[in-house]
Amino acid sequence: MLSLNILINTWSSITILCLIITYVVVSFTHYWYRWSHPKCNGKLPPGSMGFPLIGETLQFLIPSKSLDTSPFLKKRIAKYGKLFRTNIAGGQIIVSADQAFNHYIFQQEGKSVQLWYMDSFSAFFGKHVDASAYIHKYSKNTILSYIGTESLKEKLLSKIEVMVNQGLQSWSTKSSIEVRTSITKMIFDLSAKDLFSYDTAMCDEDMSKKFGFLQGIMCIPLNIPGTAFHTLMKNQKETTSFLRSILHERLKSRENNQQRHGDLLDKLIDDMKVEEFITENFIVFFMFSILLASFETISAAVTVAMTFLSDQPLVIEELTEEHEAILRSRENSSSLLTWKEYKSMKFTSQVINETMRMTNVSPGILRKVIKDIHINGYVIPAGWTLAMLPSFVHFNPDKYEDPLAFNPWRWNDAGSAKNFMPFGGGTRNCVGSEYAKVTMAVFFHVLVSKYRWTKIKGAQISRTPVLSFGDGLHIKISKKYQIKTL
Numbered sequence: 078m079l080s081l082n083i084l085i086n087t088w089s090s091i092t093i094l095c096l097i098i099t100y101v102v103v104s105f106t107h108y109w110y111r112w113s114h115p116k117c118n119g120k121l122p123p124g125s126m127g128f129p130l131i132g133e134t135l136q137f138l139i140p141s142k143s144l145d146t147s148p149f150l151k152k153r154i155a156k157y158g159k160l161f162r163t164n165i166a167g168g169q170i171i172v173s174a175d176q177a178f179n180h181y182i183f184q185q186e187g188k189s190v191q192l193w194y195m196d197s198f199s200a201f202f203g204k205h206v207d208a209s210a211y212i213h214k215y216s217k218n219t220i221l222s223y224i225g226t227e228s229l230k231e232k233l234l235s236k237i238e239v240m241v242n243q244g245l246q247s248w249s250t251k252s253s254i255e256v257r258t259s260i261t262k263m264i265f266d267l268s269a270k271d272l273f274s275y276d277t278a279m280c281d282e283d284m285s286k287k288f289g290f291l292q293g294i295m296c297i298p299l300n301i302p303g304t305a306f307h308t309l310m311k312n313q314k315e316t317t318s319f320l321r322s323i324l325h326e327r328l329k330s331r332e333n334n335q336q337r338h339g340d341l342l343d344k345l346i347d348d349m350k351v352e353e354f355i356t357e358n359f360i361v362f363f364m365f366s367i368l369l370a371s372f373e374t375i376s377a378a379v380t381v382a383m384t385f386l387s388d389q390p391l392v393i394e395e396l397t398e399e400h401e402a403i404l405r406s407r408e409n410s411s412s413l414l415t416w417k418e419y420k421s422m423k424f425t426s427q428v429i430n431e432t433m434r435m436t437n438v439s440p441g442i443l444r445k446v447i448k449d450i451h452i453n454g455y456v457i458p459a460g461w462t463l464a465m466l467p468s469f470v471h472f473n474p475d476k477y478e479d480p481l482a483f484n485p486w487r488w489n490d491a492g493s494a495k496n497f498m499p500f501g502g503g504t505r506n507c508v509g510s511e512y513a514k515v516t517m518a519v520f521f522h523v524l525v526s527k528y529r530w531t532k533i534k535g536a537q538i539s540r541t542p543v544l545s546f547g548d549g550l551h552i553k554i555s556k557k558y559q560i561k562t563l
């Protein structure tokens with residue numbers, strides 16, 4: 078009798094255990110099925126949502142040691158086509174490498190898509206990320222009036238040259254320069270001066286290092302000590318309090334009726350009286366984002382250019398010839414660049430185009446889908462993220478022969494705007510594109526006309542997909558002979 082009871086009890090326990098296991102397996106299978114086949118009012122583009130919770134994040138973050146489109150994307154485009162679905166860092170994403178579709182989406186701002194940043198970015202920027210169309214228009218016009226073509230022509234061109242002269246002069250006093258960090262500091266100092274009349278020499282620390290947080294954008298937003306996100310948030314605190322101190326100093330000097338600077342910061346402070354949305358927090362956010370958008374991008378592009386130039390004597394030769402010709406044609410050897418001279422730099426602009434094509438500072442442009450989008454029989458559901466890859470075309474061998482070769486001469490024939498989109502497109506295209514191009518042109522002008530350099534150690538470029546340069550590009554620069562003018 079006793080052994081029968083034991084048998085029944087054991088049997089029941091096994092049954093319960095089996096039921097629990099079956100329940101767990103069925104629930105997990107159901108969850109996994111729902112994860113892999115998300116709800117949609119139609120047919121989703123092909124692709125894989127990866128494993129539950131982590132999606133395809135790990136594969137996505139594998140660094141690739143090339144400037145080319147990452148193997149993660151190339152593999153999926155080859156398998157599923159130019160429109161595919163995935164899940165990265167918990168986000169449901171449709172990736173589009175379809176040029177025509179991306180062009181269409183650029184025109185859909187506020188209709189079927191809107192600006193979107195990843196969670197860590199949103200946490201960082203707070204509610205201002207959802208800036209309304211009015212605030213967006215205000216911001217764009219305001220920035221353009223300070224760094225747009227007119228301002229560059231009238232004021233900034235010469236200011237930039239003076240700063241680049243100082244920067245390169247200090248590089249030449251050192252036995253070795255790491256290009257990425259040095260150029261980041263130079264462009265940071267330049268932008269802080271141009272936009273907020275802030276002299277970084279007044280700051281003990283190299284603040285540009287604290288701003289260098291782009292690597293953290295792709296990290297998981299978990300604020301735990303030791304994680305990339307934690308460092309990101311710590312740096313964010315320090316950089317915003319640095320910018321807040323600049324703002325407070327300016328507010329104080331305005332109270333004391335001290336001299337105005339006529340810069341972007343003065344304009345934002347003036348507008349606090351007329352625009353309700355312009356608060357101290359807004360100004361700090363504004364200063365932060367424009368500084369970051371400016372120096373991180375330009376310094377990445379210049380570092381890529383220097384990496385290629387260091388191994389391409391023919392490009393340096395033609396570039397040098399163009400700039401020395403400008404110096405030779407001048408009556409006064411100490412004059413600064415004129416707008417006409419800048420506009421005459423044909424080969425320099427080809428070098429810049431080629432650099433922008435290969436750098437792809439923004440390899441993906443993100444939008445939040447706010448209304449179902451129908452394309453080629455597929456549906457991109459509202460709530461999903463659309464990651465456009467306008468840069469994919471930059472490495473398309475049908476559009477650019479031998480696309481991984483740095484060849485500025487390919488720009489002898491004017492390129493098609495449709496096949497060249499380093500600055501995005503539509504209403505959200507880059508407001509700093511001209512400022513970036515002028516800064517790069519001035520940098521090359523001063524560099525090749527006054528200095529020569531030798532490479533000490535090359536950079537190990539990789540994408541995660543954010544660009545990084547390993548231990549960096551190390552060079553030694555020294556002053557050249559002086560060019561005789563007319």
Ligand code: HEM
Pocket residue numbers: 213217220224367370371372374375378438439442443499500501502504505506507508509510512513
């Ligand atoms: C090599 C240099 C640069 C590159 C490759 C670049 C690239 C881009 C791209 C692709 C976008 C579009 C983003 C989107 O559609 O979501 C953008 C937007 C923007 N860029 Fe740049 N950028 C550069 C330099 C600059 C500079 C120097 C500034 C400011 C001084 C700047 C300020 C901005 C701003 C404010 C936006 C947002 C525009 C909007 O939302 O309407 N950028 N940039």
